[in-house]
Amino acid sequence: MGLTVFDEAIAVQPARDGRYQMTPDDRFAIAGAVNGGVLLASVLRAVLDTSPHPHPIATSAHFLRAPRTEPAQIEVTWLKHGRVAATARATLVQDGRPVLETTVTTGGLGDPAEGGGLSWTGAPPQLPPIQECEDIEHAQGPRAFSGYVKYVDIRLDPATVGWTRRQPSGRPEMRGYFQLREPRDPDACLLALAVDSLPPAVFGLAVVGWSPTVELTWHMRAVPGPGPLGLYGTGHLLSDGWFDEEVEVWDSAGNLVAQSRQLARLGRG
Amino acid sequence: MGLTVFDEAIAVQPARDGRYQMTPDDRFAIAGAVNGGVLLASVLRAVLDTSPHPHPIATSAHFLRAPRTEPAQIEVTWLKHGRVAATARATLVQDGRPVLETTVTTGGLGDPAEGGGLSWTGAPPQLPPIQECEDIEHAQGPRAFSGYVKYVDIRLDPATVGWTRRQPSGRPEMRGYFQLREPRDPDACLLALAVDSLPPAVFGLAVVGWSPTVELTWHMRAVPGPGPLGLYGTGHLLSDGWFDEEVEVWDSAGNLVAQSRQLARLGRG
Numbered sequence: 001m002g003l004t005v006f007d008e009a010i011a012v013q014p015a016r017d018g019r020y021q022m023t024p025d026d027r028f029a030i031a032g033a034v035n036g037g038v039l040l041a042s043v044l045r046a047v048l049d050t051s052p053h054p055h056p057i058a059t060s061a062h063f064l065r066a067p068r069t070e071p072a073q074i075e076v077t078w079l080k081h082g083r084v085a086a087t088a089r090a091t092l093v094q095d096g097r098p099v100l101e102t103t104v105t106t107g108g109l110g111d112p113a114e115g116g117g118l119s120w121t122g123a124p125p126q127l128p129p130i131q132e133c134e135d136i137e138h139a140q141g142p143r144a145f146s147g148y149v150k151y152v153d154i155r156l157d158p159a160t161v162g163w164t165r166r167q168p169s170g171r172p173e174m175r176g177y178f179q180l181r182e183p184r185d186p187d188a189c190l191l192a193l194a195v196d197s198l199p200p201a202v203f204g205l206a207v208v209g210w211s212p213t214v215e216l217t218w219h220m221r222a223v224p225g226p227g228p229l230g231l232y233g234t235g236h237l238l239s240d241g242w243f244d245e246e247v248e249v250w251d252s253a254g255n256l257v258a259q260s261r262q263l264a265r266l267g268r269g
Numbered sequence: 270m271g272l273t274v275f276d277e278a279i280a281v282q283p284a285r286d287g288r289y290q291m292t293p294d295d296r297f298a299i300a301g302a303v304n305g306g307v308l309l310a311s312v313l314r315a316v317l318d319t320s321p322h323p324h325p326i327a328t329s330a331h332f333l334r335a336p337r338t339e340p341a342q343i344e345v346t347w348l349k350h351g352r353v354a355a356t357a358r359a360t361l362v363q364d365g366r367p368v369l370e371t372t373v374t375t376g377g378l379g380d381p382a383e384g385g386g387l388s389w390t391g392a393p394p395q396l397p398p399i400q401e402c403e404d405i406e407h408a409q410g411p412r413a414f415s416g417y418v419k420y421v422d423i424r425l426d427p428a429t430v431g432w433t434r435r436q437p438s439g440r441p442e443m444r445g446y447f448q449l450r451e452p453r454d455p456d457a458c459l460l461a462l463a464v465d466s467l468p469p470a471v472f473g474l475a476v477v478g479w480s481p482t483v484e485l486t487w488h489m490r491a492v493p494g495p496g497p498l499g500l501y502g503t504g505h506l507l508s509d510g511w512f513d514e515e516v517e518v519w520d521s522a523g524n525l526v527a528q529s530r531q532l533a534r535l536g537r538g
Contacts, residue, residue, distance in 0.1 A: 057483070058331065058483060058484035058532050060329030060331065060484065062329065062348075062356050062372045064349040064351075064356055065349065079333055079367045079370055080333040080334065084534065085483055085534075089358075098348045101348055101358060103331045103370050103372060103484075105331050105484055107483075108509070109509050109511075111510070112508075112509060114509050115507070115508075115510035115535030116477075118474070118477065118535060119507055119509075120441060120506070120508075121507075121508070122504075122505040122506065172389060202389075205389050208385075214327060214354055214376075215326075215327035215329065215372075215486070217484070217486040219511075219513060219530075219532050221506050221508060221511065221513075222508065235389075235391075236391040236528065237389070237390050237525045237528075238389040238390075239381075239384075239389075239390070239490060239491065240380055240383050240384065241380070241383030242326065242378075242383075242384075242488075242490065244488060244528060248505070256505065256506045259530070261486065261530055263326065263327050263488050266384030266385070
C-alpha cells in the first residue's frame, strides 16, 4: 500500500532540536491557499512524534499568514509533560516568519473508567443517507471550490446546497459526509482536515467568497471508527466582518469524535 | 473612584522586554486555585498594553499548572502585526515554569460596514427575570463555591440550580446573570472572567467536584454595553474523563458579546 496523497501532503521530516521540515502541498490548496486543516495535520504529525500521550485532545491554532508551497519548518517546544496531559507549542515557520501558531494538549482517550465511568452525549444531528447527498465536486459553486475535491469526497446534505444555485437556505448551516477519495481510515490527522473542510456555513446566508480562518480550536473526543464521517457545521453570529463556525464530527458508528470552532473573516463576494 | 477588587486582581506592571509582573490573587481562588478567567484577564491586560488593535478577538488558553498566589511574570511576544488583526503569544510563568500558555489575536469591532454590512445573529437564549434567579452565594452547593462569590454576583436560572439540592436537572446546562458586586461596566477583561465563572454545566448531570480547565478558547464578538451579562452554558459530550462546555455571553441590550468553549477534566466527586 502506498501513501495516500493526504499522507504525502502532511508528511514531516525530523530535523534537530525539535524541528521538522515540511512543504505545504498545492494539491490541497483552494484559490492558492493550502487548506488550514492540512497544515494543522502536519503540525500534529510533528507534535505526536515526541508526545508522551497518543491523542491531540485540544489543538488551538492562530493563522497568521498564507503559506507558500515552499519548504517550511515546524518548531515543537514541550511546555508540560503530565500524567494525564502534555502540552506543546508548535509553530509553522517560513522564511523566519511564523505562519501558523498552535498549542496542542495531548492525552488519553478510550478508558471509560476515567471520570468514574460517568458519560453523557447530546443527540446526534441528522443527515440524509449518503446516496441522497450531493458530491461537492459536481456542485456548480464558486470556482474557489475546484481545488482539493480531487482528493476529498464531500457529499452535502441537499438542504444545505442551495447556495451553489444562488439560493442560499437563509441559515448558516452546512452538513455532509466526509472521506478521502482514496481508501484511508480516519485518525486524528484526518479529523484535523475534516473540521476545516466544509464550505463556510455562512454560505447558507450569502456566498461571501474567500473567508480566511483567523483562529480555529478543535477537540478530539473519541478515536474514530472506519467509514465516512458526518460533519455538522453551524454559525451563531456574523457581525463587523467576523463570523464563527462550529463543526461537530460524528463517526459512522454514531460517536461524537471531534468538535471545532473557528473565527473567520468575511471575504469579499 | 478606587479600583474594584477585580481590577486590583488583574493588574500587571510592565517590566522590560515585553515582560509584565503580576500576582495571582487569592480573593478570586476557588478551593485554593485562582479562577482561570481572572488569570486570562491579567494576560489580556498585558497583551492589550502593546496591541495595535483595541479588542482581544480570539484568545486560546492552555492551563498547564495551578499557579500559586506568589509573584509571576507574563511574557508577551508579538507574532504578527496586521492591518485587520495582530497576534501575540503570552505566557504566564512562575518559578521559570509556564503556568498558562495563551495566544491572543486582537482586532477591531464595531464597524458595521465591514463585511459589506452583512450580519446575522442566532436567537438569544432565554433567562427568567433576574429577581426570579438564585444568588449563587445562597445556594447550598459544595463548599468549593464559597470563594470568589464575595466579589462576583451570579444569579442562576432556577431551572439549573437543582444540583445545589442534590437534584441535578439531568441536562448539562447552567444559565444565569453575571456582574461584579462592585459597580463596574463590562469590558474585555470582565468577559474573560464571565466565560469561566459559571459552575460547570456538567453539574446538571452530577456534581463532580473540582473540574480543572485544560483548554479554553473565547471570542469577543461585540463591545458589551452596561448592565448584568446573561450567561448560557451547555455541554455536548462527557466521556473518558473529559467534558466540553460552551458559554455564550449576551449583554443587557441583547447582543451576543462573547462565545467560549472549554475542555475540562472530570473531578473526583
